[in-house]
Amino acid sequence: EAGVTQSPTHLIKTRGQQATLRCSPISGHTSVYWYQQALGLGLQFLLWYDEGEERNRGNFPPRFSGRQFPNYSSELNVNALELEDSALYLCASSLGVGGQETQYFGPGTRLLVL
Amino acid sequence: GESVGLHLPTLSVQEGDNSIINCAYSNSASDYFIWYKQESGKGPQFIIDIRSNMDKRQGQRVTVLLNKTVKHLSLQIAATQPGDSAVYFCAENTRGTYKYIFGTGTRLKVLA
Numbered sequence: 001e002a003g004v005t006q007s008p009t010h011l012i013k014t015r016g017q018q019a020t021l022r023c024s025p026i027s028g029h030t031s032v033y034w035y036q037q038a039l040g041l042g043l044q045f046l047l048w049y050d051e052g053e054e055r056n057r058g059n060f061p062p063r064f065s066g067r068q069f070p071n072y073s074s075e076l077n078v079n080a081l082e083l084e085d086s087a088l089y090l091c092a093s094s095l096g097v098g099g100q101e102t103q104y105f106g107p108g109t110r111l112l113v114l
Numbered sequence: 115g116e117s118v119g120l121h122l123p124t125l126s127v128q129e130g131d132n133s134i135i136n137c138a139y140s141n142s143a144s145d146y147f148i149w150y151k152q153e154s155g156k157g158p159q160f161i162i163d164i165r166s167n168m169d170k171r172q173g174q175r176v177t178v179l180l181n182k183t184v185k186h187l188s189l190q191i192a193a194t195q196p197g198d199s200a201v202y203f204c205a206e207n208t209r210g211t212y213k214y215i216f217g218t219g220t221r222l223k224v225l226a
Contacts, residue, residue, distance in 0.1 A: 004157075056211070
């Protein structure tokens, strides 16, 4: 069974540009989570999607947004990139029943903002 | 691969010894907890979870202990192996909040 996949693996952008990160959950999983992991910090919760709906978002500005498609894959968009957005962005998926199921993580997208 | 966090607390353990990694969680209402392992350059990997109606749960070579009174979680790894070297962090969740809170992690170094 394929795990959570993310693309691209690496992304280099300049300040002010937009970045789009993609995630495909494990087959059968309906919940997708996005996290930011900056160097020296723990995982910071960004967004949680379940059945196409945004269930919750973390303490990030509105320029961080996303969506979940009918096939449960997801996109994270970061507008007006800032240098401090440089981080590893991790996507996780779970069965999405009740919100307390094991999250399985993808390998991440490393975003570098110059 | 790149290191995950440059200023994490580090636990150095001799190969074959037992490791104990601790985590203080923040929300007394949290009722679900997970331990993850993250190797350099990889995404976090699920190790073991525990619900608040339990105080101990065992897996293969790992045991999680939960002390709700002091909001403390620990991960015990038996007979630590070189492949256990990684960053370990806990996560907490309260049912219905649709949010997980992650600890910053502890780096485990296994000495040969």
